[in-house]
Amino acid sequence: MTDFYCEEVLSGKTLVEKVLETENVLAFNHTRPFYEEHIVVIPKKHIDSLVSIQKDEMQIMIEVLNVIKDIAINMNDRFGACTVSTNVGDYQSNKHMHWHIHFGKRIRD
Template identity: 75%
Template sequence: MEDFYCREVLSGNTQVETVVDTKNVLAFYHTHPFYEEHIVVIPKKHITSFITVKEEESIIMSEVLSVIKEIATDMDDKFGACTVSTNIGDYQTNKHMHWHIHFGKRIRD
């Protein structure tokens, strides 16, 4: 199972530019952005997908959503809009729940 975030980011093997770092959540600029402004939000605990979140992980999810809201609000204030998304199933190439917050033109496929 591919998990770039545990293997590379959370382990420190790949350095990232941090946006927000809390007890349970890390937000950082995408390592290979698809958009002009592209931030990724991940839980520090391995959770495979949004649809696999367990009830006992609700505190972590609350923190994830709080960080997403903070970043989306900042982006909306700065640019007037943003997109917040997560992928599930076959659309999710990295099997560690993560959220994208982005704005601007697509800069790569």
């Protein structure tokens, strides 16, 4: 299975509209959004999923969570709510840990 985030987004092959970027984290508007507002947050280092995080990656995870928090605060301030989620195992369409932060009506399946 291809890793869209490493092979396309982080390599620059697929251009994304960046929302927030830190040394180890990239947040961008979903390339094919499912919701009216839909942001994806990824670590720049390849980490398979939430359940595969290693002890030496905990600092990156703190950075990931801080970015998620900042975006969630912004969405909550703007819209009054948002959803933050990640998938694990067979639910994970791409085996690179990524988080969705979204608000609004579902616009596609």
